[in-house]
Amino acid sequence: MLENYWVLILIPLFGFAINGIFGRRFSRQVIAWLSCSTVGLSFLICLLTFWEFIQLPVDKRTISRSLFTWIQSGNLVSEFSFLLDPLSMVMILVVTGVGFLIHVYSVEYMAGEEGYYRYFSYLNLFIFMMSVLVLADNYLLMFVGWEGVGLCSYLLIGYYFEKRSAGDAAKKAFIVNRIGDVGFIIGIFLIFRQFGSLEYLTVFRTVSDQFPEPTAGFGVLGAITLLLFIGATGKSAQIPLYVWLPDAMEGPTPVSALIHAATMVTAGVYMIARSAPLYTRAPETLFIVAAVGISTALLAALIATAQRDIKKVLAYSTISQLGYMFLAVGVGAFSAGIFHLMTHAFFKALLFLGSGSVILALHHEQDLMKMGGLRKYLRVTFYTMWIATLAIAGVPLFSGFFSKEEILWKAYSSPLGNGAFWFVGVLVAGLTAFYMFRLIFLVFYGADRFEEAHHESTPHSPTEPSSLIKVPFMILAFFSIVAGFVGLPKYLGTNRLEGFLAPSFRYMPEPASVEEHGHFSESHLALIAILVTFFGIAAAYQLYIRDRQITERLANRFSLLYQLIWRKFFVDEIYDWMLVRSIRGFSRKILWENIDVNVIDGLVNGTASLMQTWSHALKRIQSGYARVYATWILGGAILIFLYYYLTSF
Amino acid sequence: MVPATHYLALAAILFAIGALGVIIRRNVITMFMCVELMLNAVNLTFITFSRFLNQVDGQIFVFFVMTVAAAEAAVGLALIVLLSRRTDTLDVDQANTMKW
Amino acid sequence: MDINYTAVLPEIILSLFGILIMILIPFTPKARQSALGFVALFGMVLALICVSAQCGATGLAFFGMIFQDYFGQFCKILFLFASAAIVLVSINYLEREKLPYGEFFSLLLFATVGMLLMATSADLIMTFLGLEVLSISTYVLAGFKEGEMKSTESALKYFLLGAFSSGFLLYGIAFVYGAAGSTKYLKIAQVIEASENYPPTLFLGLGLMVVGFGFKAALAPFHVWTPDVYEGAPVPITAHLAVGSKAAAFVALVRVLYQVLPELSQHWQAILWVSAVLTMAIGNIAALAQTNIKRMLAYSSIAHAGYLLVGLTAHNRLGAQSILFYLVAYAFMTLGAFAVVQAIGREGEKYIGIDDYSDLGYRYPFLSITLSVFLISLAGIPATGGFMGKLFLFAAAMQSEMYWLVVIAVIASAIGIYYYLRVIVLMYMGESKDEGTPIIVPTPVRIVIAIMVVGTLYLGIFPGTFLHLASEAVSF
Amino acid sequence: MLETEVLLTALLLIPAAGASMVAFVPSRKIHLLRGTALFFTTLTFLCSLLLVSHFDSEIDTMQFVQDISWFDVGGVHVRYHVGIDGISLFLVILTTFLVPVAVLASWSIEEKVKSYMFFMLLLEVGMIGVFISLDLILFYVFWEVMLVPMYFLIGVWGGERRIYAAVKFFIYTMAGSLLMLAAIISLYFFNEAQNFDLVEITQKLSSGEIVLSPLAERLLFLAFFLAFAVKVPLFPFHTWLPDAHVEAPTAGSVLLAGILLKMGIYGLLRFCLPMFPAVSVQLAPAISLLAIIGIIYGALVAMVQPDIKKLVAYSSISHLGFVVLGIFAFNFQSIEGATYQMLNHGVSTGALFLLVGMIYDRRHTHLIEDFGGLAHVMPCYAAFFMVIALSSIGLPGLNGFVGEFLILQGTFLENAGRAAFAASGIVLSAVYMLWMYQRVFMGTLQNEKNLALPDLNWREILILVPIVILALWMGLYSSTFLRKMDTSVQKVVDRIEHVREPQIYRVEYSGH
Numbered sequence A: 001m002l003e004n005y006w007v008l009i010l011i012p013l014f015g016f017a018i019n020g021i022f023g024r025r026f027s028r029q030v031i032a033w034l035s036c037s038t039v040g041l042s043f044l045i046c047l048l049t050f051w052e053f054i055q056l057p058v059d060k061r062t063i064s065r066s067l068f069t070w071i072q073s074g075n076l077v078s079e080f081s082f083l084l085d086p087l088s089m090v091m092i093l094v095v096t097g098v099g100f101l102i103h104v105y106s107v108e109y110m111a112g113e114e115g116y117y118r119y120f121s122y123l124n125l126f127i128f129m130m131s132v133l134v135l136a137d138n139y140l141l142m143f144v145g146w147e148g149v150g151l152c153s154y155l156l157i158g159y160y161f162e163k164r165s166a167g168d169a170a171k172k173a174f175i176v177n178r179i180g181d182v183g184f185i186i187g188i189f190l191i192f193r194q195f196g197s198l199e200y201l202t203v204f205r206t207v208s209d210q211f212p213e214p215t216a217g218f219g220v221l222g223a224i225t226l227l228l229f230i231g232a233t234g235k236s237a238q239i240p241l242y243v244w245l246p247d248a249m250e251g252p253t254p255v256s257a258l259i260h261a262a263t264m265v266t267a268g269v270y271m272i273a274r275s276a277p278l279y280t281r282a283p284e285t286l287f288i289v290a291a292v293g294i295s296t297a298l299l300a301a302l303i304a305t306a307q308r309d310i311k312k313v314l315a316y317s318t319i320s321q322l323g324y325m326f327l328a329v330g331v332g333a334f335s336a337g338i339f340h341l342m343t344h345a346f347f348k349a350l351l352f353l354g355s356g357s358v359i360l361a362l363h364h365e366q367d368l369m370k371m372g373g374l375r376k377y378l379r380v381t382f383y384t385m386w387i388a389t390l391a392i393a394g395v396p397l398f399s400g401f402f403s404k405e406e407i408l409w410k411a412y413s414s415p416l417g418n419g420a421f422w423f424v425g426v427l428v429a430g431l432t433a434f435y436m437f438r439l440i441f442l443v444f445y446g447a448d449r450f451e452e453a454h455h456e457s458t459p460h461s462p463t464e465p466s467s468l469i470k471v472p473f474m475i476l477a478f479f480s481i482v483a484g485f486v487g488l489p490k491y492l493g494t495n496r497l498e499g500f501l502a503p504s505f506r507y508m509p510e511p512a513s514v515e516e517h518g519h520f521s522e523s524h525l526a527l528i529a530i531l532v533t534f535f536g537i538a539a540a541y542q543l544y545i546r547d548r549q550i551t552e553r554l555a556n557r558f559s560l561l562y563q564l565i566w567r568k569f570f571v572d573e574i575y576d577w578m579l580v581r582s583i584r585g586f587s588r589k590i591l592w593e594n595i596d597v598n599v600i601d602g603l604v605n606g607t608a609s610l611m612q613t614w615s616h617a618l619k620r621i622q623s624g625y626a627r628v629y630a631t632w633i634l635g636g637a638i639l640i641f642l643y644y645y646l647t648s649f
Numbered sequence B: 001m002v003p004a005t006h007y008l009a010l011a012a013i014l015f016a017i018g019a020l021g022v023i024i025r026r027n028v029i030t031m032f033m034c035v036e037l038m039l040n041a042v043n044l045t046f047i048t049f050s051r052f053l054n055q056v057d058g059q060i061f062v063f064f065v066m067t068v069a070a071a072e073a074a075v076g077l078a079l080i081v082l083l084s085r086r087t088d089t090l091d092v093d094q095a096n097t098m099k100w
Numbered sequence C: 001m002d003i004n005y006t007a008v009l010p011e012i013i014l015s016l017f018g019i020l021i022m023i024l025i026p027f028t029p030k031a032r033q034s035a036l037g038f039v040a041l042f043g044m045v046l047a048l049i050c051v052s053a054q055c056g057a058t059g060l061a062f063f064g065m066i067f068q069d070y071f072g073q074f075c076k077i078l079f080l081f082a083s084a085a086i087v088l089v090s091i092n093y094l095e096r097e098k099l100p101y102g103e104f105f106s107l108l109l110f111a112t113v114g115m116l117l118m119a120t121s122a123d124l125i126m127t128f129l130g131l132e133v134l135s136i137s138t139y140v141l142a143g144f145k146e147g148e149m150k151s152t153e154s155a156l157k158y159f160l161l162g163a164f165s166s167g168f169l170l171y172g173i174a175f176v177y178g179a180a181g182s183t184k185y186l187k188i189a190q191v192i193e194a195s196e197n198y199p200p201t202l203f204l205g206l207g208l209m210v211v212g213f214g215f216k217a218a219l220a221p222f223h224v225w226t227p228d229v230y231e232g233a234p235v236p237i238t239a240h241l242a243v244g245s246k247a248a249a250f251v252a253l254v255r256v257l258y259q260v261l262p263e264l265s266q267h268w269q270a271i272l273w274v275s276a277v278l279t280m281a282i283g284n285i286a287a288l289a290q291t292n293i294k295r296m297l298a299y300s301s302i303a304h305a306g307y308l309l310v311g312l313t314a315h316n317r318l319g320a321q322s323i324l325f326y327l328v329a330y331a332f333m334t335l336g337a338f339a340v341v342q343a344i345g346r347e348g349e350k351y352i353g354i355d356d357y358s359d360l361g362y363r364y365p366f367l368s369i370t371l372s373v374f375l376i377s378l379a380g381i382p383a384t385g386g387f388m389g390k391l392f393l394f395a396a397a398m399q400s401e402m403y404w405l406v407v408i409a410v411i412a413s414a415i416g417i418y419y420y421l422r423v424i425v426l427m428y429m430g431e432s433k434d435e436g437t438p439i440i441v442p443t444p445v446r447i448v449i450a451i452m453v454v455g456t457l458y459l460g461i462f463p464g465t466f467l468h469l470a471s472e473a474v475s476f
Numbered sequence D: 001m002l003e004t005e006v007l008l009t010a011l012l013l014i015p016a017a018g019a020s021m022v023a024f025v026p027s028r029k030i031h032l033l034r035g036t037a038l039f040f041t042t043l044t045f046l047c048s049l050l051l052v053s054h055f056d057s058e059i060d061t062m063q064f065v066q067d068i069s070w071f072d073v074g075g076v077h078v079r080y081h082v083g084i085d086g087i088s089l090f091l092v093i094l095t096t097f098l099v100p101v102a103v104l105a106s107w108s109i110e111e112k113v114k115s116y117m118f119f120m121l122l123l124e125v126g127m128i129g130v131f132i133s134l135d136l137i138l139f140y141v142f143w144e145v146m147l148v149p150m151y152f153l154i155g156v157w158g159g160e161r162r163i164y165a166a167v168k169f170f171i172y173t174m175a176g177s178l179l180m181l182a183a184i185i186s187l188y189f190f191n192e193a194q195n196f197d198l199v200e201i202t203q204k205l206s207s208g209e210i211v212l213s214p215l216a217e218r219l220l221f222l223a224f225f226l227a228f229a230v231k232v233p234l235f236p237f238h239t240w241l242p243d244a245h246v247e248a249p250t251a252g253s254v255l256l257a258g259i260l261l262k263m264g265i266y267g268l269l270r271f272c273l274p275m276f277p278a279v280s281v282q283l284a285p286a287i288s289l290l291a292i293i294g295i296i297y298g299a300l301v302a303m304v305q306p307d308i309k310k311l312v313a314y315s316s317i318s319h320l321g322f323v324v325l326g327i328f329a330f331n332f333q334s335i336e337g338a339t340y341q342m343l344n345h346g347v348s349t350g351a352l353f354l355l356v357g358m359i360y361d362r363r364h365t366h367l368i369e370d371f372g373g374l375a376h377v378m379p380c381y382a383a384f385f386m387v388i389a390l391s392s393i394g395l396p397g398l399n400g401f402v403g404e405f406l407i408l409q410g411t412f413l414e415n416a417g418r419a420a421f422a423a424s425g426i427v428l429s430a431v432y433m434l435w436m437y438q439r440v441f442m443g444t445l446q447n448e449k450n451l452a453l454p455d456l457n458w459r460e461i462l463i464l465v466p467i468v469i470l471a472l473w474m475g476l477y478s479s480t481f482l483r484k485m486d487t488s489v490q491k492v493v494d495r496i497e498h499v500r501e502p503q504i505y506r507v508e509y510s511g512h
Helices: A007-025 A028-055 A086-109 A116-135 A139-157 A164-195 A200-210 A220-235 A244-250 A253-262 A264-274 A283-304 A310-330 A334-361 A379-393 A399-413 A419-444 A467-486 A496-505 A522-546 A548-557 A559-566 A568-621 A626-647 B004-024 B028-053 B057-087 C005-027 C035-054 C070-097 C101-120 C124-142 C149-180 C185-194 C200-217 C226-232 C235-260 C262-288 C293-314 C317-345 C365-379 C385-399 C403-429 C443-461 C464-473 D003-024 D030-054 D086-108 D113-132 D136-145 D147-157 D162-190 D198-207 D214-231 D240-247 D250-275 D277-303 D308-327 D332-363 D379-392 D399-414 D416-441 D458-476 D479-500
Strands: A063-073 A076-084 C059-061 C066-068 D063-073 D076-084
Touching (some): A028 A086, A063 D479, A076 A086, A086 A116, A086 A264, A086 A467, A116 A139, A139 A164, A244 A310, A253 A334, A264 A334, A283 A419, A283 A568, A310 A334, A334 A379, A379 A399, A399 A419, A399 A522, A419 A522, A568 D162, A626 B004, A626 C262, B057 C149, C005 C059, C005 C066, C066 C101, C101 C235, C124 C149, C124 C235, C149 C226, C185 C235, C235 C293, C293 C385, C293 C403, C317 C385, C365 C385, C365 C443, C464 D063, D086 D113, D086 D250, D086 D332, D147 D250, D162 D214, D214 D250, D240 D308, D250 D277, D277 D416, D332 D399, D332 D458, D458 D479
Antiparallel strands (some): C059 C066
8 A cells, every 4th residue: 555555645536526526416325425435445545554654664654656747847846746754644544534433423413404415525625635735745735735625624614605604704714724825835935945845855855954953043944934834823723813713613513523623723733743844943933833822722721711602612622722732843842742633633523523413412502501411311422522521631541631741741841942831831721621621511411401492393302313423422532532642751651653753853953952951850740730630620610510600700700801701802803803894995995996996097087088178179279260260370371480480591 | 673572572561461361351352352462472472583583484473373363263252152142241250150 | 305295194184074074064964964973984094094004104294394203193093093982972972962963073073183283293383283273173062062051161161261371382382483493393402402501482482382282281280171171061072172182282292392392301390290290189189079970080181181291201211102001091991981971971961970870880781880990990900001001101200210209199099099989889889869861872882982991901901012002103 | 840830820710711701691590600600719729729739849939930921012021920939829729718618608699699709700810810920010910900809899798888898998908009009110110120020129139139229128118018018907007907897798808808918918928028128127126016016906906896797807907917927027937927827817717707707697787796695596606606716816726826826936036025915915815706705605595586596507517617627737737838838938038037147146045
């Protein structure tokens, strides 16, 4: 399979094409089968490839395949070619694996929807694009996947296109992503100008020749990395471009699970990890990355604590977790970032799928305040969501614990990290535990608030989906528990993942200092984090199980703060007012109605009417009186006479 | 002997009177006469040059001019008759239906 | 220096036919009078044959009063061709408007004689006589619709101003005679070439002659008569004025300026430069606001005189050659346009407002398509003779490094496009109107229009032939 | 090469023959008229494909040259000199491709079909002529001749304000090109051999046989530039375009956007750059500034348009700003990208206008507010529209991206600031396109007139499928096209580099 691993990319494309073109004529079974089997086949190939891949000696684990030349203009070449190395191997496994599970889940989840074929073809297209993104061997081809997943995200968010909010959200997602993409593409321009190539390996080789050590000051590498990071903030929903992700929850829930939690949004992290040889030589940018990451993590976690929409909570949670990952890559702990990316993919996908079945059971009710007591009805969902919540909260021995601890430790100990990063990181961990358990408590515990809130047409109690849908739950729950063991911290064992990924992070500069600084040991810090986490859980328990009154009292007491958090710090409003409205107004009032219509057209039409005016003036010469005409003739003669008199006589 | 300039000046004055007459007078006949005056000023010029160049050519030309003037007069008067029949006037400013 | 009658044979033939027609009038039955038109046509064809037979003969003839050269022959053919076309167009016009045939055709023949003489004369007096023969005939023709005030007014204005300006011309001739001691072209040119400094009378003569010719050719500011006279005259005569007498005036002007006074070129170029700018500007701008198609075409013909002046001002071989070429192209397109205007005007020339052209496009495809071609050519858009002509004229000015003149000419043409387009717009895109009287296009008119369209397009696509002839013709 | 010599002339003659055939078909027989036009335009297209197969991408001179005297009298020598190189090759193909498409899209024209088809064929002659002429006068003749049928297409079959739009279009372009005529004539006198041969004049200008004073060179450049800038249209000469597009019938808009606008760019590439490289370099900053203003301005104004056609028209201004920017960045990538982008824009904007035309045929409006929720009743249409819109906003994998990327990459190498500003157009294009898409296709069906709209029929799908395939092909396998352009683009670049060589002060970026 190693020779032809690239077919795994093309198979979903085939599914997309068939479903997209002929899907309207197919029955639902055919569509579902076609779609799931293509992704399943991809996943299978992926597994086989992985099997052969790990048999290879470590230094041979970089396999590239070129299909054809995509763009060639002068010395600028971008091949349609793929690169398989440990980093992309991990990513493609996650993408096809989680992708397959969510395809399966969707078969039933979407059963009641119109445009079934549309949904599945988009989903297949997404898998294709994501694979291109992950496996591309040059920046430009990565950009294809990069924008391609953005497109799929757009299409899937706007899946319920008759809803205005869905259309708005889709558009917003695409445009905000595009803003980031501009940064990305300018970064690519600069890469080409600096290194004369777009291919990763060539670029990395050149950069390690040009800059054997990290640069001092903000140089060209700083610019390149910063521009790429702008791209990442768009795709991975970081400050200041995170605003699209909460709105993206307008899409079907499996889409949120797949695209807006597990895979696409992590592309930014992947890209930075991929560009590690560049980033490690630009410490200033890395600091910015880490700072943006941790600020986003904090901000999103804060907002998440006050959201009432179950999916919005999860969305802000995703943003927050992505912030962690950026913190990780920002302090140079690339494998830690990828590690968290992987574990997050499992538990966050699971959370979304769980929320999906809750929503489905309640007939598209998403308000947390109108749920409660569901543990009686949705057993499987209840248990698996518990597992996922424990994982995300960072309860020891669950996968999230290991990846998060790794990040926190690196944030503290790495040469690029510091105590402040760690401190905020721990704070966010506490907040995460709080809002996640708040969610669990509100959904599954307490009184049944849904019946009186909901319409009477559904007298029967909420039910679990059929068994087909439970399979993904189980698998994801399994991985949410065990996935952490591939990256055990030093005090417990070895970090296999880091070792596996190491070949992808060649071409690094000589580290400035090998010694890790700091006064505390890893295990001590982990203990503090665990304590904070449990404090968060306890607070949630206190507020949402023990005494619901406190919540309201607190909200009233700190109403200003509460409002601020509840309204998401008014970021959307500020953006809307500052950018959208003002630009639109400027375009309409000044550019179009004034410059175009009044000034330029006015000038043109003004010339025309000036001509008309002159015309009317000139024709007055033709008074109709013969004697006046004679005067003109005589006048002309006199002028000629004067001319000769003055010049020639 | 009177120098040529005197004759030429006289002719020029006649020509100017004729030209001004065309502009000032409103009666078509008078205007036409003024044109004739201009032509005769030219004739005077021709004769002057002819005399001072010691050629007869110029004098012959005068005959041509007179012939042409006669032909013009024939056509012109016919047109004037037409006008007076139509408008009962010889005022040239009445012929003013077409303008602008 | 002998008489050499053959040199003036065409003029003699035309004069004889003119007289013949007058004699024939009483002997022809009322109903058959239109045959006189064909007699006139026959005379013109004979004259044409004569001219063609003479082609290539050079030298002086008729006691040194007449040139025999390519230039003259080229112009003669052009004038005869234009007049013949007008005869063809007129036959039905006269019938429709119930005007007498005989006088019309014999006057037309005499006018043609005048034009031919202007084209070939080698003596200022001959030129003057030619001009007067032409003028006096056209004075009468302009007022030919004696039942109509407009026609009378047109003739009267033309006559008064024409006589007035021929006074200037003649005065100019007299001064030139005084300065050079002769009225013979070649003699004058010799004298001027030999003399060191020029007497003021020479300049006076030059200036006054420009006034005289400028009047005939409708150069600003001597153009003032044009719109009124064109509007009032019968359409075929308007066409004749626009094509024939303007061309004759230009040809005479080319001879006088290029053959007689080339030494003075820097002294007349400035005047013509100013006049060219004025003519183009006034013609094009004033045409914008016109509502009567004849009047609009009158302004358009003023504008075209301006373009011709651009070539004239350039004073080089290419200039002379392109004037000849442009005159041919201009003849085709203007004659064609007036033929269409005449047909659309219908009885009593009722429909000559530009509004009347509204929505004609799809009801009378033949007329509309051909008129569009003529207008497009007048506007100077490629694939038509008008474009090629303009190209050569501007090229000539460019060769003499008169860049500003070209730029102004270019801007003027751009303005001009608007009013030509307006007619096309109305014909094809205008609101539909009442039918009015149905339009009848008699066969001779059809033939003329067809010939003119073919000619216009031929000149645009294969300008080589005529350009070659024109360059042969310019031998001085 | 004997038989290929006449290929280009054949491309002119076939539509011309078609036009004369149409002229003889009775105007009642609408189907016969349409059929005839379709037959001849398709024949032209097939014929033009021979060009591709016989084109030799290694040769840097003109190919398929036919050079005979048109007329040569009294020092005026004009030749019928036609030929193509890598730059014009695909523009010719684009033309021959889009015309049959436009004819097919004109099936809904019911009135005056005869003259409509006649003008279409005439227009094709003019458009092909422009791209293959190598004699300045010949070029000018085709350049202007093409205006007339376009003018009629807009003026007779257009919308409500068609007359205003048609006249504005005509006068605008004419005013620009008349100055070009003056420049052409004066170039002729600078040429000792006194002819209008483009190849010869360019060659002599570069070898120094013709020496222009700096002022003359600048004026000549400006005269040419102005004519082309109006046609492109470059800000601020653009206001004719929205009006013309809105009022023109579908096929008119398609050809206007697809081909006529390219003529301006083509002129810049074929005339301004090779003939006046020094002035081009001098004025490049100013022109690039206009281009960038155009990119942003066009996009911003497109954003607030209430009319789909007007929106697409303004988007054209924005897209063509990219192309001009690329040309005046003078390096290989940017110019090749610009050339490629011309084709891309032709395909995608042409297709957008086709799509707008299809809905116009059904509803007789192209105001955005009249629609909404169309994806419910016309899913197939919505899908095609999506693909084309994405191609227009330059989604990677579709055609628009390749050109845009190369242009920006090239510009970046020349001047990073310009590229960075221009890149903002990428975001804005997504904004206006998607916003429009949302308002037209998403949401609920509110207007009851839209409830029963039929989806695309087979003829319409037949039109769109090749375009979509082309968009994918051009986006994924650009080598087919780019390899044929390389040599010709290199020639243009060399010409510029030749002038710039003395300026050694260009600093290579050191990286520190």
